[in-house]
C-alpha cells in the first residue's frame with residue numbers, strides 16, 4: 001500500500017518535471033535588450049553550463065521564477081558559452097553573475113541569497129518603492145521591520161531633501177530599509193525637526209539622529225557609522241562590508257558564543273573610544289579560525305585579538321600568550337592608533353642559496369630583490385594549492401633559465417613568492433598574479449595579462465622592461481599554449497573562491 005502510494009507520487013512528480021515549462025526566460029544577444037526594456041524589473045543570471053555553483057542555483061532559481069511570475073518580476077538567464085559577447089558586454093567575470101535590471105541603464109549587482117525563498121523576498125523588496133510613505137500608525141512597526149531602518153522627517157514641499165533622500169534610498173535599498181514622514185506632529189513626537197533622519201536599529205543605543213542639511217555623502221557616512229554595531233560580528237554576510245568600510249578592523253576571535261559576548265562587553269569601552277575610526281567585531285574562531293592566519297595570528301590559540309589596517313594591508317596581532325583585558329587592549333589600540341606599534345610582517349626565512357632557476361623571494365627579501373632599482377624583475381605571486389601555478393611552473397623555470405644563460409643575467413630577474421606565507425605590499429586578486437617591476441620605475445609595476453607561454457613572457461619583458469631584454473628560444477619545437485586561457489583563469493578564480501572562507 002505504502003509503496004504503491006509512493007510510486008504514484010513519484011510518477012506524478014516525474015510527469016511534472018517533464019512537462020514543466022520553465023519560468024526562467026533564456027535570453028540571447030537578439031532578445032536581451034528588448035526583454036530588459038519591456039520589463040520593469042528583471043533578475044538576470046549569467047552562467048556557464050560547466051559551472052558547479054550555477055548547477056546548484058538552477059532549481060532554486062526556477063522555483064523563485066515561478067513564485068514571482070504573478071508579481072511581474074521576471075527571472076532570466078544567459079548562457080555565457082553561447083553568448084560570450086553579450087556576457088562580456090555586461091562585464092561578467094565569474095559564474096554565476098546575477099544582476100538586477102531596471103531597464104538597460106539601471107543595473108545593480110544582486111547581493112541576496114541563492115535559495116528560492118531568499119531570492120523571492122529579495123526581489124519583492126526590490127519591487128517595492130525605495131522609500132515607504134509612513135504615517136503615525138505605520139511608523140512604529142516600520143521602526144523594527146529590519147535591523148536598520150532610516151526614516152526621513154521632511155516637509156511635504158521640501159523637494160530638495162526629498163530628492164536627496166530618495167536617490168540615496170535607491171542606491172542603498174539592498175542594505176537598509178527607508179521610510180518617509182511628512183507629518184510635523186509625528187516628527188515632534190520623535191523629538192526631531194524637519195528635515196531630519198532617524199536611523200533606528202535593533203542594537204546598541206537603538207537610534208541615531210541626523211539633523212544637518214541633507215547631503216548624500218554626509219548621510220551615507222552617517223548611516224555607515226550608525227549602522228555598524230559598536231562590537232559587531234564578522235561572518236560571511238558582514239565581511240565584505242567591513243572590508244569596504246575604509247577604516248581598520250579589530251578582530252576578537254573566540255570559540256564560543258558566550259566567550260564572544262563576554263569579550264565584546266569587556267572591550268566595549270575601547271570600541272566606543274574609537275567609534276568611526278576603528279571597527280570592532282567578534283569572529284567565530286571555531287568556524288573561521290583559519291582566518292586568524294591572514295592577520296598573522298596563530299590559528300590554534302584563542303581567544304585572540306588583532307587589528308587589520310585594511311587600506312595599507314598591515315596586520316597588528318596582539319600577543320597571544322597574554323590575556324585579553326580591557327586595560328591591555330586599550331593600551332594596544334592606543335599604540336596602534338598613534339603609530340607606536342609596528343606591523344607584523346609574515347615571512348618565510350630568506351633562503352640561504354637559490355636552488356632553482358627562479359629566484360625565490362620572501363617578505364624579508366622583497367625590498368632587496370623586487371625593488372632593486374637596477375633590475376627588471378618579473379615576479380609571480382602564487383599559492384601552494386593553486387593548480388594553475390603548478391601548471392605554469394615548468395614554463396616559468398624555462399623562462400628563468402633562458403635569462404640566466406643570456407647577456408641579461410645581471411639585469412633581469414625571474415622571481416616568485418608564496419603569497420600565502422609572505423606579506424607582500426601588492427594587492428593580489430587571484431593566483432597566479434604576475435607583475436614586472438621595471439628598473440628605474442619601481443613605482444609603476446605592470447601586471448601581466450597575456451597567455452602563459454614562454455614566448456609571450458619574453459615579449460612582455462622586452463616591451464615593458466627598462467633593458468628591452470629579449471632572449472631567443474632554442475630552435476627545438478616547444479609545446480603549444482593551452483587552448484583556452486580565459487576558461488583557465490575562470491577556473492582559477494573558482495578554485496580560489498573555495499579557499500576564501502569568508
Ligand SMILES: *[C@@H]1O[C@H](CO)[C@@H](O)[C@H](O)[C@H]1NC(C)=O
Pocket residue numbers: 131133152154155156162163179180181182
Ligand atoms: C517625495 O516626493 C514624492 C513625489 O512628490 C512623494 O510621493 C513622496 O511621498 C515624498 N517623500 C517624502 C519622504 O516626503
